[in-house]
Protein backbone atom coordinates (compact mmCIF):
# COMPACT_ATOMS: atom_id res chain seq x y z
CA UNK A 1 0.00 0.00 0.00
CA UNK A 2 1.21 3.51 -0.77
CA UNK A 3 2.29 5.44 2.32
CA UNK A 4 -0.32 8.18 1.80
CA UNK A 5 -3.04 5.58 1.47
CA UNK A 6 -1.92 3.94 4.73
CA UNK A 7 -1.84 7.32 6.50
CA UNK A 8 -5.41 8.00 5.42
CA UNK A 9 -6.69 4.52 6.24
CA UNK A 10 -5.29 4.43 9.78
CA UNK A 11 -7.74 5.35 12.47
CA UNK A 12 -7.74 5.23 16.26
CA UNK A 13 -8.83 1.78 17.43
CA UNK A 14 -10.42 1.66 20.89
CA UNK A 15 -11.96 -1.80 20.77
CA UNK A 16 -9.62 -4.74 20.33
CA UNK A 17 -10.15 -8.40 19.44
CA UNK A 18 -9.36 -11.03 22.04
CA UNK A 19 -6.33 -12.15 20.07
CA UNK A 20 -2.66 -11.88 20.96
CA UNK A 21 -0.19 -10.03 18.74
CA UNK A 22 2.49 -12.25 17.24
CA UNK A 23 6.01 -11.58 18.54
CA UNK A 24 7.19 -11.14 14.92
CA UNK A 25 4.83 -8.20 14.51
CA UNK A 26 5.87 -6.70 17.85
CA UNK A 27 9.49 -6.98 16.70
CA UNK A 28 8.67 -5.05 13.53
CA UNK A 29 6.89 -2.33 15.50
CA UNK A 30 9.92 -2.11 17.78
CA UNK A 31 12.23 -1.91 14.74
CA UNK A 32 10.11 0.97 13.42
CA UNK A 33 10.47 2.81 16.74
CA UNK A 34 14.21 2.24 16.63
CA UNK A 35 14.38 3.75 13.12
CA UNK A 36 13.00 7.08 14.37
CA UNK A 37 15.29 10.08 14.27
CA UNK A 38 16.00 12.11 17.41
CA UNK A 39 17.46 15.52 18.11
CA UNK A 40 21.24 15.33 17.69
CA UNK A 41 20.73 11.56 17.59
CA UNK A 42 20.78 11.58 21.42
CA UNK A 43 18.11 8.82 21.47
CA UNK A 44 16.59 9.66 24.87
CA UNK A 45 13.41 7.61 24.37
CA UNK A 46 12.67 4.53 26.49
CA UNK A 47 9.79 2.27 25.52
CA UNK A 48 8.22 -0.19 27.96
CA UNK A 49 6.39 -3.04 26.24
CA UNK A 50 3.54 -3.92 28.57
CA UNK A 51 2.17 -7.35 27.71
CA UNK A 52 2.22 -9.52 30.85
CA UNK A 53 -1.11 -9.88 32.63
CA UNK A 54 0.34 -7.96 35.58
CA UNK A 55 1.66 -5.07 33.49
CA UNK A 56 -1.57 -4.77 31.48
CA UNK A 57 -3.62 -4.72 34.68
CA UNK A 58 -1.34 -2.05 36.14
CA UNK A 59 -1.74 0.27 33.16
CA UNK A 60 -5.51 -0.33 33.08
CA UNK A 61 -5.57 0.75 36.73
CA UNK A 62 -3.79 3.97 35.72
CA UNK A 63 -6.04 4.85 32.77
CA UNK A 64 -9.15 3.64 31.06
CA UNK A 65 -7.55 4.67 27.76
CA UNK A 66 -5.49 1.47 27.68
CA UNK A 67 -8.84 0.01 26.54
CA UNK A 68 -8.74 -3.78 26.10
CA UNK A 69 -5.51 -3.83 24.09
CA UNK A 70 -3.34 -6.92 24.60
CA UNK A 71 -0.15 -4.82 24.34
CA UNK A 72 0.52 -1.27 25.49
CA UNK A 73 3.70 0.58 24.61
CA UNK A 74 4.51 3.07 27.35
CA UNK A 75 6.81 5.70 25.88
CA UNK A 76 9.08 7.68 28.17
CA UNK A 77 11.99 10.08 27.88
CA UNK A 78 15.24 10.06 29.81
CA UNK A 79 15.44 13.70 30.92
CA UNK A 80 19.21 13.33 31.35
CA UNK A 81 19.64 12.38 27.70
CA UNK A 82 17.31 14.74 25.83
CA UNK A 83 18.68 17.61 23.77
CA UNK A 84 18.49 21.19 25.11
CA UNK A 85 18.16 24.00 22.60
CA UNK A 86 20.94 26.34 23.73
CA UNK A 87 19.33 29.25 21.83
CA UNK A 88 16.24 29.00 24.06
CA UNK A 89 17.24 26.86 26.99
CA UNK A 90 13.70 26.00 28.14
CA UNK A 91 13.12 24.14 24.85
CA UNK A 92 14.00 20.47 25.09
CA UNK A 93 13.50 17.71 22.55
CA UNK A 94 12.05 14.90 24.70
CA UNK A 95 8.40 15.19 23.73
CA UNK A 96 9.28 15.57 20.05
CA UNK A 97 11.65 12.59 20.18
CA UNK A 98 8.99 10.47 21.90
CA UNK A 99 6.33 11.59 19.41
CA UNK A 100 8.25 10.49 16.37
CA UNK A 101 9.00 7.10 17.95
CA UNK A 102 5.30 6.71 18.74
CA UNK A 103 4.26 7.79 15.24
CA UNK A 104 6.68 5.36 13.58
CA UNK A 105 5.32 2.52 15.74
CA UNK A 106 1.68 3.52 15.16
CA UNK A 107 2.17 3.51 11.38
CA UNK A 108 4.12 0.25 11.34
CA UNK A 109 1.31 -1.33 13.40
CA UNK A 110 -1.19 -0.09 10.79
CA UNK A 111 0.90 -1.50 7.96
CA UNK A 112 0.89 -4.89 9.73
CA UNK A 113 -2.91 -4.88 9.93
CA UNK A 114 -2.98 -3.95 13.62
CA UNK A 115 -4.96 -1.22 15.33
CA UNK A 116 -3.61 1.31 17.81
CA UNK A 117 -4.51 4.53 19.54
CA UNK A 118 -2.20 7.30 20.72
CA UNK A 119 -3.03 8.07 24.36
CA UNK A 120 -2.21 11.31 26.12
CA UNK A 121 -5.11 11.47 28.57
CA UNK A 122 -3.63 9.86 31.66
CA UNK A 123 -1.49 11.02 34.57
CA UNK A 124 2.15 10.32 33.62
CA UNK A 125 3.18 10.55 37.28
CA UNK A 126 0.75 7.73 38.16
CA UNK A 127 2.23 5.51 35.42
CA UNK A 128 5.72 6.42 36.63
CA UNK A 129 4.82 5.42 40.16
CA UNK A 130 2.96 2.23 39.20
CA UNK A 131 5.94 0.91 37.20
CA UNK A 132 8.56 2.28 39.63
CA UNK A 133 10.47 3.99 36.83
CA UNK A 134 13.80 5.71 37.45
CA UNK A 135 13.54 9.33 38.58
CA UNK A 136 15.13 10.69 35.39
CA UNK A 137 12.45 9.15 33.18
CA UNK A 138 9.20 10.89 32.27
CA UNK A 139 6.31 9.03 30.68
CA UNK A 140 5.03 10.94 27.64
CA UNK A 141 2.37 8.82 25.94
CA UNK A 142 0.90 5.35 25.62
CA UNK A 143 0.23 3.34 22.49
CA UNK A 144 -2.20 0.47 23.02
CA UNK A 145 -1.89 -2.01 20.11
CA UNK A 146 -3.77 -5.10 19.01
CA UNK A 147 -6.06 -6.52 16.37
CA UNK A 148 -9.14 -4.35 15.96
CA UNK A 149 -12.39 -6.00 17.08
CA UNK A 150 -14.63 -6.95 14.17
CA UNK A 151 -17.05 -4.30 15.36
CA UNK A 152 -14.38 -1.57 15.49
CA UNK A 153 -15.09 1.42 13.27
CA UNK A 154 -13.47 4.85 13.01
CA UNK A 155 -14.95 7.51 15.31
CA UNK A 156 -17.21 9.98 13.44
CA UNK A 157 -14.54 12.70 13.70
CA UNK A 158 -11.85 10.50 12.11
CA UNK A 159 -12.24 12.07 8.66
CA UNK A 160 -12.88 15.56 10.00
CA UNK A 161 -9.87 17.68 9.07
CA UNK A 162 -9.57 21.45 8.90
CA UNK A 163 -9.22 22.88 5.38
CA UNK A 164 -5.80 22.82 3.76
CA UNK A 165 -5.62 26.65 3.74
CA UNK A 166 -6.25 26.77 7.48
CA UNK A 167 -3.42 24.36 8.21
CA UNK A 168 -0.88 25.19 5.51
CA UNK A 169 0.14 28.74 4.58
CA UNK A 170 2.32 29.30 1.58
CA UNK A 171 4.62 32.24 2.23
Ligand SMILES: Cc1cc2nc3c(=O)[nH]c(=O)nc-3n(C[C@H](O)[C@H](O)[C@H](O)COP(=O)(O)O)c2cc1C
Pocket residue numbers: 010011012014065117118119120121122154155157158159
Ligand atom coordinates in the same frame (compact mmCIF):
# COMPACT_ATOMS: atom_id res chain seq x y z
C1 LIG B 1 -1.45 13.77 21.28
C2 LIG B 1 -2.65 12.86 21.18
C3 LIG B 1 -3.30 12.47 22.33
C4 LIG B 1 -4.39 11.60 22.25
N1 LIG B 1 -4.96 11.13 23.41
C5 LIG B 1 -5.96 10.24 23.34
C6 LIG B 1 -6.48 9.64 24.53
O1 LIG B 1 -6.03 9.90 25.64
N2 LIG B 1 -7.50 8.75 24.40
C7 LIG B 1 -8.00 8.38 23.18
O2 LIG B 1 -8.92 7.55 23.13
N3 LIG B 1 -7.53 8.92 22.03
C8 LIG B 1 -6.52 9.82 22.07
N4 LIG B 1 -5.97 10.33 20.92
C9 LIG B 1 -6.52 9.93 19.62
C10 LIG B 1 -7.26 11.12 18.97
O3 LIG B 1 -8.46 11.34 19.65
C11 LIG B 1 -7.51 10.78 17.49
O4 LIG B 1 -6.27 10.60 16.85
C12 LIG B 1 -8.27 11.90 16.78
O5 LIG B 1 -9.58 12.02 17.31
C13 LIG B 1 -8.38 11.66 15.27
O6 LIG B 1 -8.98 10.40 15.03
P1 LIG B 1 -8.24 9.27 14.19
O7 LIG B 1 -6.95 8.90 14.92
O8 LIG B 1 -9.19 8.12 14.13
O9 LIG B 1 -7.94 9.86 12.84
C14 LIG B 1 -4.87 11.17 20.98
C15 LIG B 1 -4.19 11.55 19.83
C16 LIG B 1 -3.07 12.37 19.92
C17 LIG B 1 -2.33 12.72 18.65
